[in-house]
Amino acid sequence: MPLGLxxxxxxxxxxxxxxxxxxxxxKPAYDAVIIGGGGHGLAAAYYLARDHxxxxxxxxxxxxxxxxxxxxxxxxxxxxxxxxxxxxxxxxSVRLWQDLxxxxxxxxxxxxxxxxxxxxxxxxxxxxxWRAEVNKHFGIDSEVVGPEAVKKxxxxxxxxxxxxxxxxxALYHAPGAxxxxxxxxxxxxxxxxxxxxxxxxxxxxxxxxxxxGKVTGVRTSRGNISTGKVLCAVAGSTPRILDMVGIRSPITxxxxxxxxxxxxKPWLDPILVSGSLHVYISQSARGELIxxxxxxxxxxxxxxxxxxxxxxxxxxxxxxxxxLSNVKVMRQWAGMAxxxxxFAPIMGRTPVEGFYLDAGWGTWGFKATxxxxxxxxxxxxxxxxxxxxxGFTLDRFRNFELTGEKGAASVGH
Amino acid sequence: xxxxxxxxxxxxxISEFVCGGEIRPMPDPATCSDDEWADYVFNRNGSxxxxxxxxxxxxxxxxxxxxxxxxxxxVLRTYLYAGGA
Numbered sequence: 001m002p003l004g005l006x007x008x009x010x011x012x013x014x015x016x017x018x019x020x021x022x023x024x025x026x027k028p029a030y031d032a033v034i035i036g037g038g039g040h041g042l043a044a045a046y047y048l049a050r051d052h053x054x055x056x057x058x059x060x061x062x063x064x065x066x067x068x069x070x071x072x073x074x075x076x077x078x079x080x081x082x083x084x085x086x087x088x089x090x091x092x093s094v095r096l097w098q099d100l101x102x103x104x105x106x107x108x109x110x111x112x113x114x115x116x117x118x119x120x121x122x123x124x125x126x127x128x129x130w131r132a133e134v135n136k137h138f139g140i141d142s143e144v145v146g147p148e149a150v151k152k153x154x155x156x157x158x159x160x161x162x163x164x165x166x167x168x169x170a171l172y173h174a175p176g177a178x179x180x181x182x183x184x185x186x187x188x189x190x191x192x193x194x195x196x197x198x199x200x201x202x203x204x205x206x207x208x209x210x211x212x213g214k215v216t217g218v219r220t221s222r223g224n225i226s227t228g229k230v231l232c233a234v235a236g237s238t239p240r241i242l243d244m245v246g247i248r249s250p251i252t253x254x255x256x257x258x259x260x261x262x263x264x265k266p267w268l269d270p271i272l273v274s275g276s277l278h279v280y281i282s283q284s285a286r287g288e289l290i291x292x293x294x295x296x297x298x299x300x301x302x303x304x305x306x307x308x309x310x311x312x313x314x315x316x317x318x319x320x321x322x323x324l325s326n327v328k329v330m331r332q333w334a335g336m337a338x339x340x341x342x343f344a345p346i347m348g349r350t351p352v353e354g355f356y357l358d359a360g361w362g363t364w365g366f367k368a369t370x371x372x373x374x375x376x377x378x379x380x381x382x383x384x385x386x387x388x389x390x391g392f393t394l395d396r397f398r399n400f401e402l403t404g405e406k407g408a409a410s411v412g413h
Numbered sequence: 414x415x416x417x418x419x420x421x422x423x424x425x426x427i428s429e430f431v432c433g434g435e436i437r438p439m440p441d442p443a444t445c446s447d448d449e450w451a452d453y454v455f456n457r458n459g460s461x462x463x464x465x466x467x468x469x470x471x472x473x474x475x476x477x478x479x480x481x482x483x484x485x486x487x488v489l490r491t492y493l494y495a496g497g498a
Contacts, residue, residue, distance in 0.1 A: 045490060057481075074493050168491065177488065239458070239459030239460040240460050240461070242459075243460055247459075248452060248456040249456060249459065250455040250457055250459075251457070251459045252457050252459045253459055253461075279484055297431070298466075299432070299459075299464075300434035300483055300486045301461035301483050301484045302484065302485070302486050306414075306416065308415070308427075308428060338459075386414070395449060397456070398448060398451050398452075399451075400451065401454050401474040403495065
């Protein structure tokens with residue numbers, strides 16, 4: 001038996017430090033308050049403390065850390081977007097992802113798989129080509145490949161998709177990867193905690209005080225805090241927080257559902273996405289198939305999942321992989337997605353001084369966790385939008401300057 | 414399976430319907446400011462609560478009004494539109 005384990009047997013208390021410290025009470029004031037203890041909020045806290053020396057910060061989380069969309073996504077990481085703004089932003093994120101496990105000294109199970117966006121129609125192939133050209137222009141590894149390349153990477157696939165939606169080609173993106181999403185929240189949480197950031201779980205924000213157009217404090221279920229800077233990073237609850245400061249936004253909430261199968265032996269290496277069939281699939285390190293589909297088509301603020309979803313997704317999955325008909329679904333769930341009209345996020349400064357927004361992350365937020373944390377930390381520290389997020393500000397909707405990312409951000413089109 | 418009650422065709426599977434969004438008054442494009450128009454075009458009430466929405470039963474192309482609680486995901490009432498915003 002390794003000696004290290006003996007400590008656990010002999011000690012009356014847990015002999016290892018926990019991932020982060022539990023604080024009994026809130027301080028009366030902080031330099032910055034981050035609402036939302038998901039990946040984005042914790043990443044912002046981490047970079048504020050590490051890169052900008054601002055560690056008198058607290059992260060307020062209504063539930064438990066990483067329990068929202070950080071723990072509900074299908075963990076896909078890629079940068080093959082459509083707009084120059086999106087491509088540059090997500091490319092920086094992929095770069096950060098690749099060193100993150102070293103940074104944290106924590107295994108994130110970051111696994112580079114390669115990512116195919118299947119095209120079943122001429123129109124889809126045309127979008128693939130468009131994305132490939134934009135990507136290549138910015139030095140990102142993307143190319144259009146034929147059906148034979150798809151078959152070679154995923155031999156179990158039915159290229160004819162049962163005869164009604166044959167695969168004509170695909171956009172192949174070699175850096176496509178998956179990672180263990182919970183560990184991302186823990187890694188950022190631990191890193192922030194060690195640098196002096198306080199994480200307060202089960203602490204709900206009840207109101208935000210604004211005086212003379214400036215943020216002055218936050219009222220919570222565990223007491224009031226005075227602060228001049230608030231970052232809102234609460235996927236799925238953004239409109240409720242915006243109501244507290246009187247800002248209007250285009251964000252509406254739609255559930256996004258996903259499911260996993262029972263574990264099966266490894267057979268699927270790449271990540272596959274089909275816009276026409278509205279599905280995506282990858283196989284986890286444990287052998288489960290992680291599958292997702294498009295958004296529920298109307299607004300709902302709840303995380304209840306539906307049978308319609310399972311049936312629809314399974315039907316399309318069998319078009320791609322008929323042999324899966326005997327594989328059982330193990331569990332399904334839903335997350336609340338902040339949807340925007342142009343499928344790009346809403347980030348940066350707002351009309352209320354000291355109130356910053358990291359929202360509108362719809363169905364594309366997990367892959368952006370490192371870069372959103374880094375750019376939002378910069379934005380908070382300097383009170384100036386980071387250069388990478390200037391295409392994502394809230395006032396683009398006032399100026400009719402949208403960042404149309406629908407063709408690359410979602411499968412529901 | 415979730416259901417929606419069409420005022421003409423009765424209760425049907427919700428997959429037969431499409432949501433047309435919340436009923437909102439449109440400002441007069443000839444007289445309103447650019448900001449008012451942008452607010453109308455893009456901004457929405459995204460908070461949970463009871464909302465009055467346009468819905469359409471697709472097979473019969475029947476547009477009607479549904480009062481729906483988006484937090485509890487229940488339809489409270491549906492009826493044919495009788496004017497007003």
